[in-house]
Amino acid sequence: MDPDLLLVIGLIVGVLAIPSLLSALSDSRAPSAGAIMVLIAGVLLVVAFQNKAGGYTVAEIPHIFFKVIGRYTH
Template sequence: MDTDLMLVLGLAISVLAIPSLLSAFAESRAPRAGAIMVLIGGVLVVVALTQKPSGYTFAEIPEVVFSVIGRFIN
């Protein structure tokens, strides 16, 4: 799997976990699904950051996201 794709998937999964976490905390129940999603997303981001030799900067992240989206649209 491409490091750019891993980074984008990890970020997307982590962002999608936020509503699940908030819902679980609001209903006073254990946030199991949200925690698993954050764990998976975090692992994908860390693997992407460690596998790319030059790493990523915060300025590169929007460009990487749009390039991955562009690859799937074309």
């Protein structure tokens, strides 16, 4: 699978986990759904970094994000 796609999906899942974690913590519940989402995001990011030959830099991430979105919308 494309490491750029894995990176983008991992970032999206990671960002979507934040509201779930905050909601569970503010209601004094166990953040199980948020924790699973963070775990999935972490695995996707690790696989993406391992499959990319030179790795990623922080400056490349916005370009990669829009390149992947553009590839699947056109």
